[in-house]
Amino acid sequence: MLQLKKKEFDLFRELVYNRLGISLSDQKVSMMQSRLSKLLTKKRLNSYMELYDYFVHHSGSAVDYELEDAITTNVTSFFREKEQWVYFKEYIKNTLLKKEKKKLRIWSSASSSGEEPYSIAIFLHENIPNIGTWDIKILATDISEEILKKAMLGVYSEKSMEGLSHNIIQKYFTLHKNGTSKEFTVNDSIKKMITFRKFNLVYGNYGMFSNLIDIIFCRNVMIYFDKAVQTQINIHLTSLLQSGGLMFIGHSESIPPSVKNLKLVKSSIYMKQ
Ligand SMILES: C[S@@+](CC[C@H](N)C(=O)[O-])C[C@H]1O[C@@H](n2cnc3c(N)ncnc32)[C@H](O)[C@@H]1O
Incomplete structure (x- = not known):
């Protein structure tokens, strides 16, 4: 493997920061x-400088995606981060089901290939009685258009389904046999609860949100940003949360103390004050 010199690493680091807002520490060499x-190898180029x-010299979302990818x-x-779903279940029972208005707005802000927003939709189906009488919308966003396309398709391999119970698979997925392999497509009753959109957490226009959000999932994405950018994103997200609303983050992440109005209620779960 060709060695990446410190000078080259620094150039890429600056490029990545400027284009994507992602911060790379020295340990990432x-x-x-x-x-x-x-x-x-893929591009048949001979040097890191090429x-x-x-x-x-190339820009646009496809090139940004190559870099981002x-x-x-x-x-x-x-259902990543198992303990968070235990708290979420209690929150639904003790708080959401007691709400006067049966309306819920949820944002999965780095939704990747869709497992997170689909888990949320399935979980709501499992835990909200008469869910059909509720007005529920889940927004799922990611910086990567490619990964959003995959998320929108909602087709998963047998391997991705590991950990989902037989009952959940039967209720919310349709099985297709593709030769010897099996694929599972998320059913429309779940898909229709979710809107997928591209949104960059660093450079996105937070002003586009006209309504406050009840629950935000911002998990396992902050690790890419430096403290200043993390603070700025968290301030934006907090300002969009309803008071009493929840913010879920990744278990190895934390919210800088300078972000006000958020109270830690459980490991990696914050409530807007
Ligand atoms: C490790 S995945 C986390 C997926 C999911 N939230 C979870 O916890 O399982 C990180 C996702 O963050 C997305 N991402 C990276 N930088 C981003 C940015 N600036 N804005 C929005 N999404 C970003 C990546 O494309 C990737 O899909």
């Missing part, structure tokens, strides 16, 4: 070397 070297020039990971799964 070997990760960047391995990801970028794969791109070199690859750098390619990114500098090399740096971030879309790893996700259904």
Whole structure:
């Protein structure tokens, strides 16, 4: 593998920060070397500088995606962070079901290939009696158009379904046999609760939200940003939350103390004050 020199790493680091708002620490050199070297092979380029020039001279979402895809990971799964769903269930029972208005707005803000928003929709179906009488909308956004396309399709391999009970699969998915492999498509009753859109948490227009949100999932994405950007995003997200609303973050993440009006109610779960 071609060695990524410090000077080259610094150039890519600056490019990634300016284009995507993603911050790369010094510890990311070997990760960047391995990801970028794969791109070199794929693009049949000979040096990291040629690859750098390619990114500098090409722009647009497809190119940004190549860069983003090399740096971030879309790893996700259904009902990730098990303990959070235990709290969510209690919150539905003790708070949401007691609401006078049967209206709910939820935002999955780095939704990746869709497992997170689909888990939310399924969970609501399982825990809200007479859900048909509710006005529920789930917004699912991600920086990557490619991953959003996959999310919208809602088709998952047998491997992705590991951990989902037989009962849940039967109720909310349709099985297709594709040769010897099996694929599972999310049913329309779940799909129709979700709107997928592209949104960059760093550079996005938070002013486009005209209504406050009851629950925000912003999980396993803050790790890509430096403290200043994390603070700025969290301030935006908090300002969009209803008071008494919840914010779910990843278990290895935290919200900087300078972000006001959020109270930690459970590990990785905050409530707007
Ligand atoms: C590791 S996945 C997390 C998915 C899901 N939230 C979960 O916890 O399972 C991180 C996602 O963040 C997205 N992402 C990275 N930078 C972003 C940004 N600036 N704005 C919005 N999404 C971003 C990536 O495309 C990726 O799909």
